[in-house]
Amino acid sequence: MSTSDDDRLRDQIGATMAAGLETQTEPFPETDKEFGQLLAEVRELAPGDLKGKLILTGFADKPYGPDQMRCQECMYYLVHRKWCDLPELAVPVEPDWWCRLWRI
DSSP, X not given: OOHHHHHHHHHHHHHHHHTTOOOOOOSOOOSHHHHHHHHHHHXXXXXXXXXXXXXXXXXXXXXXXXXXXXXXXXXXXXXXXXXXXXXXXXEEOOTTOBOTTOOO
């Protein structure tokens, strides 16, 4: 995917969330087992089901929780590309977004 394709998809994701997409922000997977279960659920979705991935992983277009977690501090975030490098997601993201697959 090119940078302009990434930008378009990031804009599309942002617009979808801004339009009021309700996502599953809870429960946050506290253990490796819960994290693995959530990843397995994401893998069951059709590869092109972007909206399903956003809903299931609890995407939010702003920092989340009492600690104000955001993509920028997640271990899967690629700063220079503004990209989530978790294979099950692999989408362009903004630094201030968040999802339930957030990890440090």
